[in-house]
Amino acid sequence: MVKAFGYSSNGGAEVQEFLDLDMPSPMPGELLVEVRTAGVNPVDWKIRSGLFGGSDASSFPAVLGSEVSGVVREVGKDVQGFAVNDEIFGSVAPGSGGYTEYTLVTASAAAHKPLQVSFHDAATLPVAAATAYDGVIQLDVKEGQTLLINGIGGGVGVAAAQIARDLGINVIGTASEDKRALVETLGATLIASGDGVADRIKQILPDGVDAIFDLAGGDALQAVATLVDDRTKLISAGDPAVAELGGHMIERDRTHRVLEIVGALVADGKLDPHVEDVRPLDEAADAIAAVEIGHARGKVVIQVS
Structure with a gap:
């Protein structure tokens, strides 16, 4: 089973809970990623709260989080440019989340992590x-x-x-x-x-x-x-x-091209994501609370493994 932090209905922090889920399997165009770090963003609690529209019952339970860094463990059909054991960062696939041990990442919205860039920094790049x-x-x-x-x-x-x-x-x-x-x-x-x-x-x-x-x-x-x-x-x-x-x-690009650019900026020392708060997965509730309340300075991330 895969440990994750999510929610089973739309609402406030009271609907959040730890979940035991089956190991996901990548669909065509997806990567199975062992998560090292998950970024925490305001959009996470807004989705949970239903501010972008409530989810139907078939969408639950849902895992929080939309961006991760980690290691590829399985490559879905029709994916080119990625292989097992590649270190990557990117946006989670539809229906997936980031606050978890394993997740699915959309290959077209992922990039290879530069060696000079930490997993913590890389996890903050796809969204912010x-x-x-x-x-x-x-x-x-x-x-x-x-x-x-x-x-x-x-x-x-x-x-x-x-x-x-x-x-x-x-x-x-x-x-x-x-x-x-x-x-x-x-x-x-x-x-x-x-x-x-x-x-x-x-x-x-x-x-x-x-x-x-x-x-x-x-x-x-x-x-x-x-x-x-x-x-x-x-x-x-x-x-x-x-x-x-x-x-x-704003008009978003949402492709690996932009991820490669911002990854290179971090690698070259031109961009510091300012990761100021690193929490273990067991403290996921505190991590999202820091962002939801608005007290966080810089970026908050969850270290998974």
Whole structure:
């Protein structure tokens, strides 16, 4: 049996539980992976809570988590470029999860782990770093221009700041004051979030910014949207209401091409995922709680083996 941490109905933390599951078998286009590390992301608890739509009974039990690093133990039909014992990282296959000893990974959304990159760092790349890369590239901000990352203190924001900085872009970001030290290590300028945030930004940038990468949504997005004149340079990773402000949602690539790029950035020392909290699988509930409550700085991961 395979140990996993998941849930048997949509809801809050009270529906979470450890599960004993059968060993999964890869379908065509999939890899069976022995998980070394699983990344923990806000999307995990949002899916569990049913914020993206409730699941039907046939979907349960479900395993939490959407990104992993690990070792290939079986290769499904029609998969090319991967072999047993390859060290990889990637996104879990539909119906699978990451907080588990073994999972299925979609081969087209996986990449080989560079030798210089730890399993902990690699496990954070498919969701946060890949989203960050897609957003920065989509905005097409030029060298010397200014990018506002709205909600810079989380995993996507931390990665986006570094990717933008490497391209010669000036970065400012909104976050709570307790994340100032982290943000400043990224070479970015922190603007304290909350009431009056737009005025605080205008104090240092009277003409506004050249682009906004929103990771906060809601009122926080509304508060800063007017700081960019060209609304094609306003994107959000999580709030469809950005369209009402003249912007649009991020367009995700979700292929191994982007994973290879962000993996190389980590290997070259240009991107530090800032894994700040490593928990064993037995403490999976605490790991997801740290992210759900919003107290995590940098990335939280679960070490499985």
